[in-house]
Amino acid sequence: MPIDDLPDWLSAWCLDHLGDQPADVLFRQQSMSMVFGLRLSCGTDVVVKARGDDGRAGSCVKAQARLAENGFPCARPLTPVVSVGLLAVHAEEYRHGGEPLRGDTPDVAVRYAEVFARLMTALSDLAITPPLPNPRWVRWDHTDPGLWPSIEALDEKDQSLVPTYVMDTADRARRRMLAAGLPSVLGHADFEAHNLRWHDQYVRTVHDWDSLAWQPEAALVGAASAVFPKMGPAVLPPIESTEAFLAAYQDARARSFTAEEQQIAWAASLWPAAHDIRWEALHGYAAVSGKGLWAQAAERLRRANA
CATH class of the missing domain: 3.30.200.20 (Phosphorylase Kinase; domain 1)
Incomplete structure (x- = not known):
């Protein structure tokens, strides 16, 4: 330029x-x-x-x-x-160097989860005014009318373009998260592969701190467990990779989620994919994550008790 x-x-x-x-x-x-x-x-x-x-x-x-x-x-x-x-x-x-870590297998998920646990531990000691409103792709906790947060540029488009299963999945996941009433903490809400750079086996830089959010820890971890492979269009990793991410995170934090936290993590794993598919559908793009969400929604919702 x-x-x-x-x-x-x-x-x-x-x-x-x-x-x-x-x-x-x-x-x-x-x-x-x-x-x-x-x-x-x-x-x-x-x-x-x-x-x-x-x-x-x-x-x-x-x-x-x-x-x-x-x-x-x-x-x-x-x-x-x-x-x-x-x-x-x-x-x-400007931090030079490092490459993205690509992949969505359980072993890759574990590496991302360990960094996310380190990140959440570091944030837990900070007294910071909550950065509200939360980023729109995780703003399931909004108080606007309807399912989605009010965004004029999206709301004015033809909503019939959004697949019915996406709407249903997002609605059930959101209702489950809202019913939990868990305390909110500070966390990174855009923990996607393109926002991290690695050197050898170690993370060199985590980017995109504009995307901090104020939500329950389990919801933040659940969202991260679903978006960690993302390099561009929407993706949803295999269920076993989300399992590995959640387990590795808890091991690294040396605490186990309660049964309700486990459910909230699974519910939160669905919202970013549903948001992204809606965005892609409203803009006329092919939804890369559509097949993944279609195939996995029922099982993820079952684990969420939603």
């Missing part, structure tokens, strides 16, 4: 908050947020993130900063969150 194509505000923002201007663009990504990898004139590489200011970013960046200070493998924030018009913006260090 040519440097002249950067947003008008970005160079001045870097000068004001980082003390230097960008000289080169290393990468640019855009999804829920805009992410710019920049090389400053002094030669330092940084990442600048900008997202719609919904009030969540400050808590997320504070948690990320505390984890980095305590030695957790994540990028260290270089600035607090700064408002730029309707955007919330911050900068963080």
Whole structure:
């Protein structure tokens, strides 16, 4: 990307908050947020993130900063969150190196679960204002009317495109989670393969701290157990891989889930896939996870007592 194509505000923002201007663009990504990898004139590489200011970013960046200070493998924030018009913006260090760990087998699930347990342990010691509302792909706890959280860009589309089994699965899983009444904790709600980088056998960097959520631990673990293989379109791993993830997480945390927590974890494993299939259906994309959810929903709902 040519440097002249950067947003008008970005160079001045870097000068004001980082003390230097960008000289080169290393990468640019855009999804829920805009992410710019920049090389400053002094030669330092940084990442600048900008997202719609919904009030969540400050808590997320504070948690990320505390984890980095305590030695957790994540990028260290270089600035607090700064408002730029309707955007919330911050900068963080650029951590080079590492590759995604691909696969959805039980042995891969165990490796991800061990990192997630380490992450949740690190977050448990932080006193952070809950980053609400929760990210929409795990916002089963919303108070909006209807099954899904209200998102105008999705709600205005033809809902008949969403398969009936997806609606039924999401409804039953959500009702089970809402009935539990478990306490909420801080956790990572986008624990997907593309958000982690590994070197040899060790995780080097966990990304996407914008996606922290405030939900029951079992729900956060259940969601992670279903999305850990995701590199692009929606996926759902084999049931035995979710089993391995849940068992390894509990072993690493040295505590066993109660029977109800086990059920909530299984219910939560269904919501991200249902959300993703709905999104794909409403946008006319082929749902990669559709067959997985179709094949596994009944068993996952049985284990959830839903």
